[in-house]
Amino acid sequence: MKYLSYILITLFTTGSFSYAADRVTGKDFVTRSPVLAGHAMAATSQPLATQVALDVMKKGGNAIDAAIAANAVLGLVEPTGNGIGGDLFAIVWDAKTKKLHGLNGSGRSPKSLTRQWFIDNGYDKIPSHGPLPVSVPGTVDAWFMLHGKLGKLPMSEVLQPAINYAEQGFPVSQLIAYYWNRSTPLLSKYPGFIEQFTNNGEAPAHGEIWKNPYLANTLKTIAKEGRDAFYKGKVAKTIAEYIQQQGGFLSVEDLADHRGNWVDPVSTNYRGYDVWELPPNGQGIAALQILNLLENFDLKSLGHDSPEYVHLFTEAKKLAFEDRAKYYADPEFNQLPVEELISKAYAKKRLQLIDKNKAGKHFPAGNVALSHGDTIYLTTADKDGNMVSLIQSNYRGMGSGMTPPGLGFILQDRGEMFSLEAGHFNAFEGGKRPFHTIIPAFVTKDDQPWMSFGLMGGAMQPQGHAQIIINMIDFGMDVQEAGDAARIHHTGSSEPTGEMMTDGGILNLESGFSYPTIRALMRMGHKIQFANGPYGGYQAIQKAENGVYWGASESRKDGQAAGY
Structure with missing residues (x-):
């Protein structure tokens, strides 16, 4: 059948x-x-993010600034695929040195959690949602690594468009409304999700204006105080306390110790x-x-x-x-x-x-x-020839469902990708990065x-x-x-x-x-x-x-x- x-x-x-509307040029299936364009280009999964990337480059920013700015906007307008609760990977062409740089911005598992704990508690695999699959979110650190190495504009300017959209609102696009509606029944049981990602328990509809003042405040803090505001400050403490209240293991030490890798x-x-x-x-x-x-x-x-x-x-x-x-x-x-x-x-x-x-x-x-x-993927290119290939995700759509109070984002569930098989290359260990x-x-x-x-x-x-x-x-x-x-x-x-x-x-x-x-x-x-x-x-x-x-x-x- x-x-x-x-x-x-x-x-x-x-x-x-x-x-319908057969084309006179190109393949018959092409849309x-x-x-x-001869000056600069951006391609993202949301038009608002694409326009932000171009605006940043028109203001004098480069492809790296544009990619970070677009990613920050995507975390707001496409929370069904990404956000600052997730991880990030990038490949960057540096036009000045004519060299490719790779960035692994993935986070590690809680150091205090062991494979044996899962076995002792009757798990044959790591659950897909809740506190146990949560690993350290690496995106914010990766932004600052990219910016510190190759960025041009101040980070406060790079993140301002996302802050503006979070405060003033944006119309939810068609596909995102669809996936948001699918995720809401599953994730609404977790504390913080309904309050921060629904209208009285309902996902926003296609074309509805959505605001996220909680995320705006978090991004303002990051823009003002830097990456340590996320990994060592109030944000880190809020994340760790919330996860441990839900029965998880992620700690302030896990967040403070995080570093991405070139x-x-x-x-x-x-x-x-x-x-x-x-x-x-x-x-x-x-x-x-x-x-x-x-x-x-x-x-x-x-x-x-x-x-x-x-x-x-x-x-x-x-x-x-x-x-x-x-x-x-x-x-x-x-x-x-x-x-x-x-x-x-x-x-x-x-x-x-x-x-x-x-x-x-x-x-x-x-x-x-x-x-x-x-997941979201974006790419940017500027007038000097710099090009960025960047991908970012929470895994499983909106992630683990773990939504720390007042922060405006959901934590990833990448830890689900670990194996509980003894001796496997990807077997769970504390402080380890999962298969991605x-x-x-x-x-x-x-x-x-x-x-x-x-x-x-x-x-x-x-x-x-x-x-x-x-x-x-x-x-x-x-x-x-x-x-x-x-x-x-x-x-x-x-x-x-x-x-x-x-x-x-x-x-x-x-x-x-x-x-x-x-x-x-x-x-x-x-x-x-x-x-x-x-x-x-x-x-x-x-x-x-x-x-x-x-x-x-x-x-x-x-x-x-x-x-x-």
């Missing part, structure tokens, strides 16, 4: 019915042209383009592993809507995700074989496991010698910036990164077409939390793939189901050889790319 419903929906959306991005070369990701504890290198495998096939001749391409992509994803489940974790607690995992030689070994005609049901992780959620799904990406060509991009959506992210690259390099799509094209989403692979892939998982194909392709994939043994909405959210800025910025935004979200 699931197969039949998928086929009927696909025929309705891609068969004899044509799209709009790329946005072009890291070196890692890359693989895909058909002449260097694709850059951050190393674990994130999942970025899975995209590089997928690309290394698929580089061995002539994807261009196969075409985007072909069963052969979709099959090869899915099998490559399965292989990469088995390594992801085993090896991706906090490098401060493990010796991780990153260099070998993203090597061409390793890809050649793993390639032998792919059957070109049959879907794999089970794959082992590689033998390497050792020496859900929602959020990943920014960057591409260079001939040591020059070519594209800053990201694609939101849990385990969809590395799958989406690889598909964007393939769409542009193999299938010749422009930066907007690459995001609008129908996406492949495979679920059911083994996970870093300990779950194992069973019977090959499930293949979701977005509307746009043809019925003959779907039928051929089913004959290969793929289990195909219709899924509504797990295909991620994309933003990108590409830099052309003549210096013009090409911006793209996600047609599936409420976003906007704009420039001047």
Whole structure:
């Protein structure tokens, strides 16, 4: 029945019915042209945030200032995906030094909490909500790290637009109203949520003006007193007291000890383009592993809507995700074989496991010698050539539900991603960073910036990164077409939390793939189901050889790319 419903929906959306307002240029599926600008560009998941980023750059700020300002606004206008209760990762191209900088702004687990405590109290996995999955929020510290290294305007000016919108209000956009309404029944049982994120228990409606005076006050404190106001001052004390009152373990010491890390991005070369990701504890290198495998096939001749391409992509994803489940974790607690995992030689070994005609049901992780959620992604670029690729999230939409009194934000539940399996790389330990799904990406060509991009959506992210690259390099799509094209989403692979892939998982194909392709994939043994909405959210800025910025935004979200 699931197969039949998928086929009927696909025929309705891609068969004899044509799209409205057929375009005279570009691919028939594309929603709009790329946005072009010669001076500066911003692409975010909310138009208000995009405009703030441009305003900051028009005032003399750079791409780093603009990214921080936009992120602060997104935490207000899109609380269903991010906020200062979450973590942040970024890749920044510094035009002055012509160098990429990576920032891991993820927080650590409470030091006083142990894996044994969970076992002794009857847990077989870490819960998704409440106080136990809460880890230290790293976003505010990451803002100040970015700003201290590369920022230009005073932080008070950078955060002022978010403060203004929090005090004066903003109209809630369509998709955010939808997800806010879905989250409210689940999170309303936690103290502080109803008071700070509902109108008498109801989520704000699409188009309703929403204010968050609590968040405005918190941002004012941060703007005036700096990052320590969040990690060592009244804010930290409020967070710790609240969490411990709910039965959690996060302490003022955990918050005070937090520091993000500057890291070196890692890359693989895909058909002449260097694709850059951050190393674990994130999942970025899975995209590089997928690309290394698929580089061995002539994807261009196969075409985007072909069963052969979709099959090869899915099998490559399965292989990469088995390594992801085993090896991706906090490098401060493990010796991780990153260099070998993203090597061409390793890809050649793993390639032998792919059957070109049959879907794999089970794959082992590689033998390497050792020496859900929602998210926001944004990218900015300025007149000097600086470019920022930034991603930020609370995990599981609005996060843990833990809403400290009077602060105006919800704490993340990233700790759910730890495993309780003894000896696992990602096993829970106090003071450890969990496996992370959020990943920014960057591409260079001939040591020059070519594209800053990201694609939101849990385990969809590395799958989406690889598909964007393939769409542009193999299938010749422009930066907007690459995001609008129908996406492949495979679920059911083994996970870093300990779950194992069973019977090959499930293949979701977005509307746009043809019925003959779907039928051929089913004959290969793929289990195909219709899924509504797990295909991620994309933003990108590409830099052309003549210096013009090409911006793209996600047609599936409420976003906007704009420039001047």
